[in-house]
Amino acid sequence: MSDLNSFRGEVRGWLAENCPPEKRGPMREDDHCFGGRNWQFKNEAQRVWLDRMARRGWTAPEWPTGYGGGGLTGAEAAILREEMTRIEAHPPLTSLGIWMLGPALLRFGAEEQKRKYLPGIVRGEIWWAQGYSEPNAGSDLVSLQTRAELVGDEFIVNGQKIWTSYGHKADCLFGLVRTEPDRPRHEGLSFLLIDLRTPGVAASPLRLISGSEHFSQIFFDDVHVPKENLVGTRGRGWDVAKYLLLFERQMIGGMKAGETIRLSEFALKHLGQEALRAEPLLRARVAEFDLEMAAFETLVERYGEEATAGVALGAKSSMLKYFGTELNVKRHELMLSILGTAGLNLDGGDAKTALDWLGALANRIGGGTSEIQLNVVAKRVLELPGS
Numbered sequence: 001m002s003d004l005n006s007f008r009g010e011v012r013g014w015l016a017e018n019c020p021p022e023k024r025g026p027m028r029e030d031d032h033c034f035g036g037r038n039w040q041f042k043n044e045a046q047r048v049w050l051d052r053m054a055r056r057g058w059t060a061p062e063w064p065t066g067y068g069g070g071g072l073t074g075a076e077a078a079i080l081r082e083e084m085t086r087i088e089a090h091p092p093l094t095s096l097g098i099w100m101l102g103p104a105l106l107r108f109g110a111e112e113q114k115r116k117y118l119p120g121i122v123r124g125e126i127w128w129a130q131g132y133s134e135p136n137a138g139s140d141l142v143s144l145q146t147r148a149e150l151v152g153d154e155f156i157v158n159g160q161k162i163w164t165s166y167g168h169k170a171d172c173l174f175g176l177v178r179t180e181p182d183r184p185r186h187e188g189l190s191f192l193l194i195d196l197r198t199p200g201v202a203a204s205p206l207r208l209i210s211g212s213e214h215f216s217q218i219f220f221d222d223v224h225v226p227k228e229n230l231v232g233t234r235g236r237g238w239d240v241a242k243y244l245l246l247f248e249r250q251m252i253g254g255m256k257a258g259e260t261i262r263l264s265e266f267a268l269k270h271l272g273q274e275a276l277r278a279e280p281l282l283r284a285r286v287a288e289f290d291l292e293m294a295a296f297e298t299l300v301e302r303y304g305e306e307a308t309a310g311v312a313l314g315a316k317s318s319m320l321k322y323f324g325t326e327l328n329v330k331r332h333e334l335m336l337s338i339l340g341t342a343g344l345n346l347d348g349g350d351a352k353t354a355l356d357w358l359g360a361l362a363n364r365i366g367g368g369t370s371e372i373q374l375n376v377v378a379k380r381v382l383e384l385p386g387s
């Protein structure tokens, strides 16, 4: 314990000295650093912060030092997270490489692949996107039709992905392709890494109702991908993809429903005590929400402690994803009720609640919809009989 206390002291001191003041406080859209080959840092503080964290391996604190990670134990990584939260330090990287691909490579990747990709992910050198969904394969992902035919030392990829977050800006894609079309659906899939600069790849953005271009569709027309970009066993990509989804769901759910201050504080700040007293129904809903949120935080804490003790979260990540995202929607709906017409500011500015509400609705779908999470919880956590 005293070791952990001294580690906390070391982390606190290091953060005080190394986390630039500009990289603390509530995060705005511009504060995200996605990294990648063409990344233009928004300011010097962003560059310095990433560089300092990556040098210590603290962008991926629990990965082995041999692959550029921090080599921290679960307990030490939890302390680092707590100390960063304490000073409201921004994550140095917003990276699917760190959240999703890295854990999958650590488990399924060949040694050569780990050495090739993991250190670059730690330093944010490649912007990775996730290529799972297709026009007719979302919830029913195993229906996907993008083909990859092995010809000599290369896969020849043809097909289309959709809803790829930032696919038109990313450098590389990790995703699922069908390599054995004659095998049963789950067995014919492989997990492939594709450089999006390869000839035959075309990525175009999809504009959303909010005006942002978060998604893209990506077309593959005879794209040649080296055989060594296959992760895991050919035809067993579903195992890799499912494992990766556990981390995706945990990450989305663990966002603590986007909460920075309690909803009751928010209501008091915007309505004042008098007005709030005159709205008993709203007051009750706000209080109920804060209680649900506190229960959810306890759940997140419990799972965090279990993870520290080496207990894998497994399918329970679907519970986190479900509750985290549903609470986030509820929170934003209540915030809009509190703000009234002032909350309908779709142009951003100070009150960007309406935009965040749209984002919250989308988070309920990305990484698998709420209905799918409930199905997973029913089958794999509660072990209810199937229909």
Ligand SMILES: Cc1cc2nc3c(=O)[nH]c(=O)nc-3n(C[C@H](O)[C@H](O)[C@H](O)COP(=O)(O)OP(=O)(O)OC[C@H]3O[C@@H](n4cnc5c(N)ncnc54)[C@H](O)[C@@H]3O)c2cc1C
Residues within 6 Å of the ligand: 129, 130, 131, 132, 133, 134, 135, 136, 137, 138, 139, 140, 162, 163, 164, 165, 362, 363, 365, 366, 367, 368, 369, 370, 371, 372, 375
């Ligand atoms: C913010 C966001 C980010 C995303 N990022 C990515 C990304 O980077 N890469 C990527 O590959 N994809 C991404 N997606 C796509 C996402 O994974 C899919 O949208 C999602 O899996 C749902 O698939 P679908 O849109 O085809 O809907 P469908 O599967 O067609 O579902 C339509 C409706 O039917 C319901 N439904 C379907 N099957 C069942 C069932 N068995 N039981 C009960 N209800 C069911 C669903 O819950 C939903 O309400 C993203 C989506 C969002 C919103």
